Amino acid sequence: MNNCEQFRELIEAYALGALDTDERTSLDTHLDSGCVDCRKAVEEARTLVSHLAYLAPQQAPPSLLKERLMQMVRAETAAARRPVPFFFPRAKWAWLGTAAMIVLTVYLGWDAQRSRDEARRAKNNASEVQRDRQRLQEQLALAQREVSILADPASLRITLRPQNTQAPVLECAWHPELGIVLTGQHIPVPAEGRVLQLWLIPKTPGARPLPSRTARPDVSGKLVLSVFSLPTVMGKTKALAITEEPPSGSAQPTTAPIWVGGVS
Ligand SMILES: [Zn+2]
Numbered sequence: 357m358n359n360c361e362q363f364r365e366l367i368e369a370y371a372l373g374a375l376d377t378d379e380r381t382s383l384d385t386h387l388d389s390g391c392v393d394c395r396k397a398v399e400e401a402r403t404l405v406s407h408l409a410y411l412a413p414q415q416a417p418p419s420l421l422k423e424r425l426m427q428m429v430r431a432e433t434a435a436a437r438r439p440v441p442f443f444f445p446r447a448k449w450a451w452l453g454t455a456a457m458i459v460l461t462v463y464l465g466w467d468a469q470r471s472r473d474e475a476r477r478a479k480n481n482a483s484e485v486q487r488d489r490q491r492l493q494e495q496l497a498l499a500q501r502e503v504s505i506l507a508d509p510a511s512l513r514i515t516l517r518p519q520n521t522q523a524p525v526l527e528c529a530w531h532p533e534l535g536i537v538l539t540g541q542h543i544p545v546p547a548e549g550r551v552l553q554l555w556l557i558p559k560t561p562g563a564r565p566l567p568s569r570t571a572r573p574d575v576s577g578k579l580v581l582s583v584f585s586l587p588t589v590m591g592k593t594k595a596l597a598i599t600e601e602p603p604s605g606s607a608q609p610t611t612a613p614i615w616v617g618g619v620s
Pocket residue numbers: 359360363386391392393394395
């Protein structure tokens with residue numbers, strides 16, 4: 357009677373301690389019945405969560421979990437101003453903070469969506485609930501991949517420095533297999549109808565910059581640009597650069613780079 361598919365979409369929330377009692381009980385029962393695949397999925401989700409150092413107790417109600425996540429983000433902000441414990445290198449801590457913020461953003465969306473789900477369930481609008489859940493699931497999968505790239509020690513850290521502007525630096529993590537996540541805070545928002553575009557500058561002398569994805573910072577200046585499918589490999593790339601381009605991006609840069617970071 358238990359169907360693995362129906363549990364798959366609950367597993368991340370389960371690992372985060374964010375399921376309601378009924379859902380948690382039914383998933384517990386299913387795991388106790390010995391489903392190897394779902395156990396493995398739970399293990400993976402927990403590994404991800406523990407990467408972020410906030411393994412939430414299963415009993416935590418969503419509001420408590422949210423508070424814990426926010427505490428983590430606040431602690432990270434405070435840690436930037438305090439001497440860092442010798443066992444926790446500053447760089448790693450900073451990246452975990454960024455990762456936690458991404459998860460928090462997605463989690464808050466998840467939380468709000470769950471409230472809407474409740475209202476819709478009451479109206480028996482099952483297909484709409486299903487569609488929303490699927491969209492959230494995709495967002496969560498995206499965030500998981502971003503967090504994996506940010507948290508994995510195998511990722512190369514690249515700092516992109518502003519060229520001739522006062523803009524803050526951008527931090528980038530490039531994982532050889534998983535892709536690139538580039539983040540920035542307090543980034544000046546480009547003019548209406550303009551976007552920031554990432555370029556990969558090849559090592560080959562004279563070769564043209566390879567175009568990659570575009571993004572805009574949100575209203576608070578937070579920028580997250582992730583690329584999972586890259587036009588080249590790390591070993592052939594000399595630098596990453598960001599220019600301002602029209603909304604659909606360009607095939608070749610049409611403005612001077614605002615940020616540049618060497619890949620080494
Ligand atoms: Zn199962």
